[in-house]
Amino acid sequence: MTMTAPDTERELLSRVPTGLYIDGGWRQSASGRSFAVVDPSTGEALAQVADATPEDGEAALDAAHRAQKGWAKTPPRVRAEILRRAFELVTARVDEFALTMTLEMGKPLAESRGEVAYGAEFLRWFSEEAPRIAGRYSTAPDGANRLLVVKRPVGPCLFITPWNFPLAMATRKIAPAIAAGCTMVLKPAALTPLTALLLTQVFEEAGLPAGVLNVIPTTRAGAVTGPLIRDPRLRKLSFTGSTEVGRRLIADSAEQVLRVSMELGGNAPFIVFDDADIPAAVTGGILAKMRNGGEACVAANRFLVHESVAEEFTTAFVERMAAFTPARGTDPESTVGPLVDEATRNKVSSLVAEAIEDGATVAVGGQPVPGPGYFYQPTVLTGVPASARILNEEIFGPVAPITTFRTEAEAIELANATPFGLVCFAYTADLNRALRLAEELDTGMLGINAGVVSNPAAPFGGVKQSGLGREGGFEGIDEYLETRYVGIADPFASTEDA
Numbered sequence: 001m002t003m004t005a006p007d008t009e010r011e012l013l014s015r016v017p018t019g020l021y022i023d024g025g026w027r028q029s030a031s032g033r034s035f036a037v038v039d040p041s042t043g044e045a046l047a048q049v050a051d052a053t054p055e056d057g058e059a060a061l062d063a064a065h066r067a068q069k070g071w072a073k074t075p076p077r078v079r080a081e082i083l084r085r086a087f088e089l090v091t092a093r094v095d096e097f098a099l100t101m102t103l104e105m106g107k108p109l110a111e112s113r114g115e116v117a118y119g120a121e122f123l124r125w126f127s128e129e130a131p132r133i134a135g136r137y138s139t140a141p142d143g144a145n146r147l148l149v150v151k152r153p154v155g156p157c158l159f160i161t162p163w164n165f166p167l168a169m170a171t172r173k174i175a176p177a178i179a180a181g182c183t184m185v186l187k188p189a190a191l192t193p194l195t196a197l198l199l200t201q202v203f204e205e206a207g208l209p210a211g212v213l214n215v216i217p218t219t220r221a222g223a224v225t226g227p228l229i230r231d232p233r234l235r236k237l238s239f240t241g242s243t244e245v246g247r248r249l250i251a252d253s254a255e256q257v258l259r260v261s262m263e264l265g266g267n268a269p270f271i272v273f274d275d276a277d278i279p280a281a282v283t284g285g286i287l288a289k290m291r292n293g294g295e296a297c298v299a300a301n302r303f304l305v306h307e308s309v310a311e312e313f314t315t316a317f318v319e320r321m322a323a324f325t326p327a328r329g330t331d332p333e334s335t336v337g338p339l340v341d342e343a344t345r346n347k348v349s350s351l352v353a354e355a356i357e358d359g360a361t362v363a364v365g366g367q368p369v370p371g372p373g374y375f376y377q378p379t380v381l382t383g384v385p386a387s388a389r390i391l392n393e394e395i396f397g398p399v400a401p402i403t404t405f406r407t408e409a410e411a412i413e414l415a416n417a418t419p420f421g422l423v424c425f426a427y428t429a430d431l432n433r434a435l436r437l438a439e440e441l442d443t444g445m446l447g448i449n450a451g452v453v454s455n456p457a458a459p460f461g462g463v464k465q466s467g468l469g470r471e472g473g474f475e476g477i478d479e480y481l482e483t484r485y486v487g488i489a490d491p492f493a494s495t496e497d498a
């Protein structure tokens with residue numbers, strides 16, 4: 001078995017930028033401090049990255065604010081072409097991006113390559129949307145005035161992105177902002193800043209003007225972003241992360257009445273009906289659960305299986321979960337990487353331990369993997385009582401609790417019995433049932449006979465405590481545009497007077 005050669009890793013890491021990027025230049029932190037980025041499969045440091053201070057944050061917003069006016073006037077086609085070049089550069093550097101992501105986040109290289117394709121696609125999609133920003137012109141119903149509606153960039157934005165998809169969650173915000181003519185400050189997750197810094201290098205090469213994108217990794221998230229959120233020059237906050245943090249950011253944003261987009265937590269039900277194609281449901285369930293090692297807000301969090309097919313589904317599903325090979329993501333045999341850090345693994349362990357205490361049975365897995373790194377065995381739990389914490393909280397790990405239901409109404413009731421509403425998955429052969437689910441489930445997204453719904457051309461987002469706003473699709477650019485209405489006096493009035 002061959003792993004990535006250590007020289008390849010060292011050579012790559014020596015080329016990934018590690019500074020702050022402010023006003024078109026790389027610099028050290030005002031404090032001169034840096035922090036270590038750790039490989040979650042070994043616990044060892046990979047690189048030291050400049051640790052932004054509140055002064056650096058202010059310098060980043062100064063730059064974004066200065067650049068805003070000029071950037072808003074840049075022709076849409078020019079903005080589109082920068083995005084298109086960035087798409088091509090990321091795509092050409094797929095191996096570099098994938099290895100960087102695998103090293104700092106842990107997912108297997110094949111999955112990282114998938115994320116590069118997914119993340120790059122946001123750049124291409126929004127390069128195509130930039131020239132299509134449109135308004136409208138109409139006659140008021142009484143015939144008197146003319147109504148002109150134009151779209152304007154919102155203004156400087158702050159992006160706070162997570163560690164689980166270090167590339168795609170950044171491009172999903174940066175690309176529509178560039179397309180709309182907004183400038184921005186990006187604070188990537190402190191666990192995974194290297195991918196964002198590599199992406200920044202790509203934008204520099206693609207010709208993005210100074211000040212449009214400013215990047216400030218930091219270990220002091222609240223101290224650095226708090227003053228920016230309270231600064232009247234900032235006009236928009238977009239966050240992807242937990243509902244708990246999102247709620248606090250929404251409250252902080254109230255002071256300046258900021259536009260906010262919030263992609264928050266989920267508790268996705270994966271429903272298997274008695275008429276489902278069971279092998280397809282098993283394959284879809286594995287994808288929905290194990291994509292990104294379960295570290296996704298759209299990961300299937302609870303399996304609701306009709307009691308008449310529960311045994312057949314569970315037996316096949318357990319077999320597939322048992323076949324995963326947890327190993328460092330650079331190992332070609334790895335099919336699941338480590339969890340991102342010790343705290344994440346401890347949370348998964350305690351959810352499983354509590355579920356067992358509550359009466360659940362371990363069908364496979366159920367333990368951390370000994371040795372270096374934060375690995376956890378792919379796990380299936382059966383007989384989980386409805387009140388168990390694991391069915392009511394986001395697991396963010398490779399654990400699948402399975403419960404059963406008897407009727408469609410019961411499945412819908414169970415699926416909706418959560419404060420979250422990001423995504424649901426359902427397997428059924430009945431078209432009418434699928435359409436009923438599309439109307440009855442409280443969710444922002446629904447996968448019918450599909451274990452993955454994420455697509456740059458589709459509006460990603462949730463209802464209830466899963467968030468506000470949509471990313472991707474035609475809707476994604478609206479988050480970065482204000483609607484301005486201009487009322488114009490009847491152009492014929494003066495002719496009639498004359």
Ligand code: SIN
Nearest residue numbers: 240295296297298454
């Ligand atoms: C997330 O888990 O935050 C996003 C997953 C996706 O885009 O599919």
